[in-house]
Amino acid sequence: MYIRDTIAAIATPLGSGGVGIVRVSGPDAEHIGRKVFKGSCTKNGGGFESHRLFYGRLINPPDGSLIDEGMAVLMRAPRSYTREDVLELHCHGGYYLVRAILQACISAGARLAEPGEFTRRAFLNGRIDLAQAESVMDLIASRTERSLSLAQSQREGHLSRSLTALKAPLIEALALVEAHIDFPEDEVDPAVFAVIETRIASVFAGISQLLATFATGKVLRDGVSVLLLGLPNAGKSSLLNALSGTDRAIVSALPGTTRDLIEETVSLQGLPVKIIDAAGIRAHHADCVEQEGVRRALDKVSEADLLLLLVDGTVPLSNELTDLVTSLAALPYLLVVTKADLPQLLDVSAFAAPLGICSVSAKNRVGVDQLSSQIYSHFVQSSAFSSDDCAVISNVRHRDVLIRAQQSLNAFAENLSLGLPPELLALDVRAALDALGEITGETTTDDLLDLIFSSFCIGK
Amino acid sequence: MHSYETKYDVIVVGAGHAGCEAALAAARMGCLTLLLNMSLDGMAVMSCNPSIGGLAKGHLVREIDALGGEMAKNIDAAGIQFRVLNTRKGPAVRAGRAQADKQLYRLRMKRVLEQQANLHVKQGEVTALHLEGEELHGVDTRSGIRFLGKTVVLTTGTFMRGLIHIGLINYAGGRAGDLPSLGLSDQLKSLGFEVGRLKTGTPARLDGRTIDFGKLEAQYSDDPPVPFSFSTERITMPQVPCYIAYTNQRTHDIIRSGLDRSPLYAGVIEGIGPRYCPSIEDKVVRFPDKERHQTFIEPEGLETVEYYPSGMSTSLPIDIQIAFYRSMVGLENVEIMRPAYGIEYDYVNPVQLHATLETKLIKNLFHAGQINGTSGYEEAAAQGILAGINAALKVKGRQPIMLGRHESYIGVMVDDLVTLGTKEPYRMFTSRAEYRLLLREDNADIRLREIGYSVGLVDEATYDAFCRKREQIQGELERVRVTRLSLNPEEKSWCERHGCADLQKGASYERLLRRPEIGYQQLREIDPQVTGLPGAVREQVEIQVKYQGYIERQLEQIERMRKQEEARIPSDFDYKAISGLTSEVREKLERFRPDTLGQAARIQGVTPAAIAILSVMLKGRGEQ
Structure with missing residues (x-):
């Protein structure tokens, strides 16, 4: 044994x-x-x-x-x-x-x-269900308090509860279809399909709502990256330190993979933000910007979720700065004017600043909190995460399953309008139900379990 | 007790719909078989409605036929009205239903049984199983004869401790006019079987001479009537109509006025009745807003004036019965020939069975039909043939057959019974089958003929005919795949006529057939080869082509579940040694002792987590 x-x-x-x-x-x-x-x-x-x-x-x-x-x-x-x-x-x-x-x-x-063995035991001993086991994996990977609470609420079964609530009208719809099939002589109301359509539509909307939380959920779990771009001495390091200090929550300080980039993960109002200091744009000679450095920094731009262009407010517009802004072309960026505590000589009207302008003084901590909430709200729609006890989707498998359920419901609507017979419509409803069951663990396979447990990190 | 000199291979107790199929299957497979019934005039009696088939039930009848059973042929010979239900829905949920001449049905089956080689038909009431220790050796009868047999199939129907209710009057009986079977269920209980109580009912039988059929809507047979058996060429019996009548508010008032004398509502009946086949008082109480309830007035035969009002079963007292039947339009002067009654009877919890229908407690003992908690002639017969086959295979020392959920309704039913048990009389529905699109009436032979032949129940001639049909289907499927439109002027105008002018040259006939507006009916206009094909072959090809996408989807699902279905759990598996199971789950598993992981997964209360644990454990065991 x-x-x-x-x-x-x-x-x-x-x-x-x-x-x-x-x-x-x-x-x-x-x-x-x-x-x-x-x-x-x-x-x-x-x-x-x-x-x-x-x-x-x-x-x-x-x-x-x-x-x-x-x-x-x-x-x-x-x-x-x-x-x-x-x-x-x-x-x-x-x-x-x-x-x-x-x-x-x-x-x-x-x-x-072995990796994930503690959670595997918890699962095998009936301590947690499949959705909970997966969210533990997220819990381990979660880096800040907000994502921690997301993972915890999922572990406590918010997602399972939401899905159970969605399954009820689906089961009801299926029951109606089945009655229509199995009791052809029992005077089943012919208007039954109108009722079924309403039920299906409400489930579809419910799933859409859950799916809408995915972007937020993923952002909260995986965090975002913000690239600081600017000329030397624009105040990047000071800003980095000021932002880090906001929550005093430096999780890791790793040197970048290239000598030209410094990365640091900070927590902004619970959102894990990886700040990349594109130190590469620096003066090679006294009067010209190193083109190679700009190119490398701009490569990074595409990987970052948000671009901050830092400009020194105490210095009038220079050729170097004009060159840099030109090279950004149509890229959206948030303009951050630094050293706001000193007399301002820069004419900010020269910048397009598609995401807005923020004035900060790292030294006096003026405008830092505003910048931090501007970054936060750029990623997190307040409405999508208004309540701590609503279910939020952050796991890719969950999203895929929900999308599959929606596809089945779409197929149902389409097949209904095509006049397909009820036993085929029932198949679509059943497929949607089975899909939802995959999250709550009701329709699971060995392969799925193996996949889940092999992706746990060691120690839990 | 006098020991009878002949020693049987298979003894079948009870000659209802389950017993008849069980006895015929065993005898046809070459086993010396004894069929015992309390009365030889009471074999294959249709105790309730005079009809066979209907949704999911018709599917079962076809499956019985494919395996080599008798029910389909019997109803084809005794049917007096044939209809296909759900013709406006897809082929998977179409089902045949036939009204039977009850006496003819019974007499024809009796003749088939009497003429069957290897089969002895005898009158006798079995009062006990004859056991030596835990070993089953035969049965004892009330008249003092002991019959020895290697295997026993129990099909007790509603007879075990049957109790008939008409109002607050009740008396022991196996069916109106018949004695109950006493003693057997006490012995089963003492052997460790969980014996429970179920309830069913039947409506009154009405005198057709006193019904005003002119006031009722008639419902006629399909023309031509479609037979059940794959071997029947055509229906030759005369066809007669059924009639539709309705209850009204006055009917409902009368029924309500009698509720205080209803054994159901007075709490006299302890057994649980079927929710899908409620008594009329149940309908009135549970759906108070419904203004009327429909009933089909069905003929009981060609030679009788008795009529059966379906959906009007009741256990109300006789004065209420007379009044409420007479309150209905067309029945104003109706005479009741046999009163309606409710009946309670003993059944044995089917979770104590293997999927072969052999009991887990006593080797060589099989249970089939209502004893397993089912309801319906078709459900009973389907279990009967399976139990008969497996009893015979056991005698021959061969592996038993177990039918999967993916290949038959019989498999779905047996799996439901042995994994979930049942609290009310179990009836088959198409919604119980997750692979419904594959389990059609039309392809029952393709699904099961091979199995029937391999166990020795389907004869050579029938099997040859089946093989020919299967080859023709394959050939035709291939032909429509490779034959293409040349789009000559004739074809071009054909396309325009049938609303598919968008079709390109080189489109295969298969693609044509996939269109909802095109069938063989249309195709034959440009394709002369179609005419040479038998209708059954055309039907199969058309369905397979039209529903290919859906069929493939279901086949994929089956493939995904196969691993779990095939993972066997050893019968000595020690659930106590698994610390991860909750005590509730462990208790369930120990009680049910599932044969496979698939079965375990379907037991209620066994969680996905528990299945994951079991699967890990079984894997570990396999690796050791």
Whole structure:
């Protein structure tokens, strides 16, 4: 028979976080806890009290050497994420410390978890359904608070609930068609197809509404990229720092793939924004802009979701700046006039500024919040995300399924107008129902499951 | 108990529609078979409506015929009105229905049974299964004879602990005028079977001499009548009409006035009745706004004046019955010849069956028909033939047959029964079949003839005729694929006449046939070869060409589900060892013990997550 072993993995992102957590799940979780954690709870042969955090020392079991001070909590089955005994070891952050704790757990008998294995266990143990399992994947990948709450609401079943609500009129419509077929002599109302059409139309509209949230949902989950373009000394770095400071939520600061680009991900009102500083446009000689640098920066423009053109407000219009604006041609950009705290010498009426103008002073933090909300509202229609408890589609598979359901409903409407017989119309309604069922997990296949679980990141 | 000297291969208990098919199938497959019935005058009796077929039921009749059964041939010989329903809808949901001369139907089936080689027909009431330990050895009868047999097929109909209700009067009976079967269900219960109670009913039989048919709308047979059996060339019985009558507000008032003496509403009846075939008092109570209810007044035969008012079953007291029937236009002076009644009877939970219809508890014991919670002659007969075939295969030491949901309505019904069970009498509907477009009346032979032949139930001549037809269909499909329009002047004017002037030179006949406005009827005007083809072949080709897109879609769906359907769960599978299952799901799986993952998925309350777990477990098991 299938025997469950005990698995372990690092649960927090590797990097410079303040706290690192190693998670252990399976029948030996407590046993492993006793080996690697020495605290008041394990003295005198006592056990962990479930769901209580203990302070103690994290040690390396072979020789008992100290790795770190830390905390440990045991969540006994079934009141845990995987419905198995789950042990969490909290230590100080940092790559080497967390790795050492994980290594200690493995030498105490745990096996390194496969990608997505914790969630797979949660799913297999009936703790979460398929839609929830998928949204956990999103949860892990989510980078800011807003996308976190999106993933959480989906996990709590908002999407499943919305779909169940959409399925009701569909089932009703199907029942009407079926009655029409199976009881030809029982005086089924001939006006029945008008009723069916209304039901189908309402479901179609409901799906459209869900689909409309996809753009927002995807933006919130995957984030957007914003390219800063400007001459040297236009204030790009200061602006970058000012924007980062808005929420003090720098998630990562990675050097760009080329020496010419600096990327930084910041959170603007919960929206993950990757800001790319196109440092490439810099003066090669004292008086001319390096054409190659401009070309490279403009290549990046097509990959970015939004272009910010930064201009120094204290400097009158120069030839270099005119050249740069000309090279942007018809590209839409948001004009950001910097150094607003100093006397302004630039005539902004010379710019087309198709997305508007924003004046900022990074130094005095004037206009920074306005810029940040301008960027946010550029991507997120306020109406589409007005309520935190409405279902939002952020997963590509969900969108595809909904589109398929709509195609079936379209086929229904078309076939109805062509006068096709009811048993063929029923097929379309059934196809739409089956499609919706694919999200709630009612019509699933092995392949789908394999795909979902292989795309989970390690540790959850 | 006197042990009878002959030892049988198959003993069939009950000679209703299930029992007759079971006994004929086993005997025709070469097994020495005994058919026992409480009365030899009561075999193949149509206890309720005098008709065979209808939506989904007609499909079952065709499938029985394709497998080598008798029902289709019997109704073709005894049918006195044939109609095809849903002719304005597509071929998949068209179905035949025929009114039967009840006595003729019964007598012809009796003759077929009596003339069947290997088959002994005997009168006797079975009171118990004869078991040694857990092994089944035969049956005991009330008259003190023990019949020994290797396998037993139980088809008890409404007879097990039958209780007849007319108003608040009730008495034991298997059917009006017949005794109930007592003892058997107690034994089944003690063996661990879950015995439940169902209810059904039948309307009064009316004296045709007292009905004013001039006030009613007549409904005639199709001309020519279309037979059920693939082997019947034409219907030779005289055809007679049915009549349509309606209830009215006064009828409803009378019915309401009698509700306090209805056993249903007074709570005397504990069994659950069918929602799709409600009694007239049910209809009146549940649909108070409906001004009238329709009824078909159907002849019970050519030699009798008895008429059957369909949809008017009731268990109201007799004075109310007389009054409400007489309140209807045309029935003002009607005389009731047999009162309407409700009947409660015992059935055994069908989830205790394999898809072969063998019980999971007792080896070599098969259940078919109403004992499994179904309703309807066709449903019963379809299970009968399957149980008879599998009992015979068991005797011969051959693998049983299980019919899939994708290949037959019989498969859909049996799968529904063994995975979902039933709380009300189960009736077949086309909506139960997810592959409905493939499961048509017209192609039942193409779906099942091969199986009937392989088990030895379809004779050589019938099989040869089928093979010829199949080849002709293939040949014609190929011909229309490669034959193309040359668009000569004759064809050009033909195209214009039939609204397809847009067709280009070189378009295949297949493309022509795919158009809604073109059929063989039109094609024959430019294609003389069509005339040589039998009508059944033309019909198949036309349907296959016209619905190709839809048919292919359904075939793809079947392919997707195949893995799950074919994943077998060992009968000793230990569900307790799977920690991931909720206790509710585990309990369900342990109770149902599904044979395949597909079956498990259809058990209510078994979640997709549970199926995913099971599939992982089964895979793990396979890998070990």
